[in-house]
Amino acid sequence: MLRRSYLWTLSLAARPTAEIWLAVIAVIESSVFLIPADVLFLPMALARPRRAYRYAAVATIASTVGGIIGYSIGMFAYQAFAVPILEFYGKLAEFEQLRRCAGGDTLLLLLVTSGLAHLPPIKVVTILAGVANISFVFFVASCVLARGARFFALAAALRRWGEPIRDFIERRLGLIAGLAALVLIALYLALKYLGGQGALTAC
Numbered sequence: 001m002l003r004r005s006y007l008w009t010l011s012l013a014a015r016p017t018a019e020i021w022l023a024v025i026a027v028i029e030s031s032v033f034l035i036p037a038d039v040l041f042l043p044m045a046l047a048r049p050r051r052a053y054r055y056a057a058v059a060t061i062a063s064t065v066g067g068i069i070g071y072s073i074g075m076f077a078y079q080a081f082a083v084p085i086l087e088f089y090g091k092l093a094e095f096e097q098l099r100r101c102a103g104g105d106t107l108l109l110l111l112v113t114s115g116l117a118h119l120p121p122i123k124v125v126t127i128l129a130g131v132a133n134i135s136f137v138f139f140v141a142s143c144v145l146a147r148g149a150r151f152f153a154l155a156a157a158l159r160r161w162g163e164p165i166r167d168f169i170e171r172r173l174g175l176i177a178g179l180a181a182l183v184l185i186a187l188y189l190a191l192k193y194l195g196g197q198g199a200l201t202a203c
Contacts, residue, residue, distance in 0.1 A: 018040070021040060023062040045155055057151075064144050074126065075131065078130075095128060107134055
């Protein structure tokens with residue numbers, strides 16, 4: 001099923017309505033869909049590099065809207081909608097662990113790392129943010145900044161290097177983004193402990 005979903009998402013790039021589909025995928029990725037919008041964004045930006053930044057803006061705005069939907073599901077409909085969604089993707093146990101252990105600072109950090117590198121998956125963090133009732137203004141700002149940074153960085157790379165960079169991005173971007181997220185977490189932990197504020201989690 002995952003492979004079929006990936007191929008279907010990739011095929012949307014060739015359609016005249018690709019930009020609309022990019023917005024749709026970016027919205028639902030943040031709350032219910034497993035395939036990231038990057039899968040559609042990459043071939044679109046590569047095929048029309050002059051529109052790369054426009055596509056990045058569309059993906060950022062749509063992803064933020066999707067994040068708000070996920071936040072609302074977590075806040076207002078956790079049992080009715082969030083639990084079935086998380087169970088379907090096998091993320092409920094991971095979510096419950098985060099829910100039990102994550103403090104406010106941890107959630108703020110996860111909003112950044114999920115937006116930059118899908119660590120943890122965006123839908124998990126957006127729903128968790130709603131359940132934890134974190135600041136809505138900060139939530140929206142983190143979505144715009146972190147997800148925008150990812151999409152605009154991809155757009156800049158594709159405009160500069162074109163096709164030669166695509167294979168590298170598809171094969172290695174997840175690893176690089178993951179390492180960057182881990183560095184960010186390590187720096188945060190170091191600053192937290194040096195500041196004498198204790199552990200990152202409650203578990």
